[in-house]
Structure formats: C-alpha cells, structure tokens
Amino acid sequence: MGKEYKGPDCIKGTSGYCAGCGHGIINRLIAEVLEEMGLEKKTIISLAVGCSCIMGDYVEVDKIQAPHGRAPATATGIKRMRPDNLVLTYQGDGDIASIGCAEIIHAAARNEKITTIFVNNGVYGMTGGQMAPTTLPHQVTATSPRGRDTSLTGMPVKLSEMIAVLPVAYVARGSVHNPASIKKTKSYIKKAIQAQVDKEGFSMVEVLAPCPTNWHLSPLASMERIEQEVIPYYTPGELVKKEGV
Amino acid sequence: MGLAVKVEKERCKGCQYCIKACPKDAVSLSGERNSQGIEYISVDLEKCVGCGTCYTVCPDLVFTIS
Numbered sequence: 185m186g187k188e189y190k191g192p193d194c195i196k197g198t199s200g201y202c203a204g205c206g207h208g209i210i211n212r213l214i215a216e217v218l219e220e221m222g223l224e225k226k227t228i229i230s231l232a233v234g235c236s237c238i239m240g241d242y243v244e245v246d247k248i249q250a251p252h253g254r255a256p257a258t259a260t261g262i263k264r265m266r267p268d269n270l271v272l273t274y275q276g277d278g279d280i281a282s283i284g285c286a287e288i289i290h291a292a293a294r295n296e297k298i299t300t301i302f303v304n305n306g307v308y309g310m311t312g313g314q315m316a317p318t319t320l321p322h323q324v325t326a327t328s329p330r331g332r333d334t335s336l337t338g339m340p341v342k343l344s345e346m347i348a349v350l351p352v353a354y355v356a357r358g359s360v361h362n363p364a365s366i367k368k369t370k371s372y373i374k375k376a377i378q379a380q381v382d383k384e385g386f387s388m389v390e391v392l393a394p395c396p397t398n399w400h401l402s403p404l405a406s407m408e409r410i411e412q413e414v415i416p417y418y419t420p421g422e423l424v425k426k427e428g429v
Numbered sequence: 430m431g432l433a434v435k436v437e438k439e440r441c442k443g444c445q446y447c448i449k450a451c452p453k454d455a456v457s458l459s460g461e462r463n464s465q466g467i468e469y470i471s472v473d474l475e476k477c478v479g480c481g482t483c484y485t486v487c488p489d490l491v492f493t494i495s
Binding site for chain 1: 432439440442443444445446449450467478479480481482484485486487488489490492493494495
C-alpha cells in the first residue's frame with residue numbers, strides 16, 4: 185500500500201481564499217507540520233491584518249488577531265507569558281514588510297523565541313492589489329499603473345536577507361510554485377518550528393506565493409510567473425541555520 | 430489494488446494546479462459544476478497511481494487518497 189494523503193484534522197470547512205491562492209497551500213503545510221509534531225493543541229497563532237487572517241476562519245488552532253503589522257509584538261507578549269506554548273505569527277508582505285517592519289525587525293533583533301511565517305505575494309491582496317515594499321521593479325499594481333518605478337520607490341525589500349544579519353536561529357525562503365518546492369517549504373516550516381521548540385531563538389520562513397486575483401493572471405500563469413520573474417529576485421533557500429536546527 | 434481517491438467537489442475552486450501537476454495525466458476537468466458554479470475536476474482511476482501530487486499542490490484540500 186502506498187502512503188495515505190488526507191487533510192489535517194484541524195482544518196475545517198472551505199477557506200474563503202480566491203481560486204489558486206497560495207495561502208491555502210501554506211495554511212495546510214503549517215497544519216500538517218503542527219499535527220505531525222503533535223503541537224496543534226499547544227499552538228497560538230498571532231495574525232495581523234490582510235488575507236493572512238482568513239486563516240483564522242477555518243484552521244482550528246488557537247489564534248489572536250493583532251493590529252496591522254503588530255503580530256510579532258503580540259506574539260512576543262504571549263511567548264514571554266506562556267513559554268510552553270508554540271507561538272507563531274502568520275503575516276503577508278504588506279503587513280510585515282511595510283506596516284509592521286519595525287515590529288518584525290525588533291522581534292528578530294531581540295531573538296524572541298517565536299516563529300514567523302511570511303507569505304510574500306508582492307501586493308496588498310485584501311485591499312485590491314496595491315504596491316507593497318516587495319513588489320518587483322516594473323510590476324503593474326493598482327497604485328503603480330505604469331509599473332513600479334524604482335527611481336521613486338527604491339528596490340523591493342528583501343526582508344529575509346535583512347533579518348538574516350541579526351542573531352536569529354533560522355531563516356529560510358521557500359515557494360509553492362511546484363510540488364518539489366511545496367515539499368521543501370514544508371521542511372523549512374518544520375525546521376523553523378523545531379528551532380522554537382529547542383529554544384534556539386527567532387525563526388522565520390518566507391514563502392513566495394501567487395495572488396492570481398491581483399496579478400490579473402490565471403492560477404497556472406501565476407505559478408509560472410513565480411518561476412520566471414519572482415524567484416530570480418527572491419532566491420529560495422536557507423539563509424540562517426544555527427547548529428542543531 | 431485498493432486505491433481510493435476521494436474528490437470533494439464542493440471544495441474545488443477550479444484552479445487546475447492538480448491537472449498540470451499530475452505526472453500521469455489522471456486529473457482533468459469533469460465537465461460538471463458544483464454548487465458554486467465552478468467546473469470541478471475528476472480523477473481517472475485507471476491512470477492514477479496514488480502518488481499524492483494532486484494533494485500536495487491543492488490549496489483547498491479537495492483530495493483524499495488512501
């Protein structure tokens with residue numbers, strides 16, 4: 185008999201995400217890892233604002249919703265008061281790289297024993313596809329209708345590289361554009377959570393994901409765009425891997 | 430050989446990731462629509478080998494393979 189493939193028990197019902205949204209895959213990977221490690225009952229997820237918080241509607245683990253960008257600050261408080269719980273933040277790129285940039289940088293600088301899953305789709309998804317700090321050069325968005333002009337807005341923020349220079353336990357960047365990348369991303373999420381379990385310090389996994397609705401592409405074309413345009417700028421791989429992680 | 434593939438058609442949003450990813454070309458559009466009006470997928474059990482690739486790429490947990 186081959187392996188059995190069955191969705192995690194803690195995912196109930198259907199998500200409110202658009203067709204082909206990368207969040208659905210990443211939510212499942214997190215839920216799978218939590219159940220495989222036996223941590224789903226001990227986990228508290230700090231959500232902030234954006235499509236990422238739709239996770240709260242159908243993934244049945246304990247959650248709290250923080251103000252926009254402030255999930256790492258909220259997670260810090262929870263982890264310090266409840267050190268035996270596994271504390272995650274789950275944030276999109278508009279939330280973490282713009283509005284909450286200070287929170288994530290300082291949480292990482294303090295080497296808080298929390299884990300951040302950062303979904304990078306290059307736009308503000310929930311509000312209609314505005315330009316985010318992660319939007320690629322020349323990318324057309326609702327607020328860059330002629331394409332992102334880097335002479336005015338600078339180059340896209342590479343948040344994982346910024347955090348990798350700090351004294352943290354684990355930083356990796358994965359993607360969900362094909363089956364092999366999805367499996368690799370799951371292994372990164374597992375290592376990041378293990379780093380917290382082992383009290384190594386701050387851990388983060390950035391995941392390159394599609395937003396077909398706001399990219400104005402079909403889901404399949406969105407996955408191709410990740411391979412051809414996004415990955416050449418945001419290189420996947422493990423950026424920080426402390427010994428033992 | 431006891432391979433059971435369950436497709437939850439009401440969960441399917443029609444992204445077609447599974448159709449592209451299936452190494453055996455066992456997944457295709459069914460020609461029918463679910464209650465959301467979305468043309469959902471179906472699996473040809475003659476071709477399916479139970480590798481789970483469709484499960485891996487699906488954002489909506491449409492597949493259960495046992």
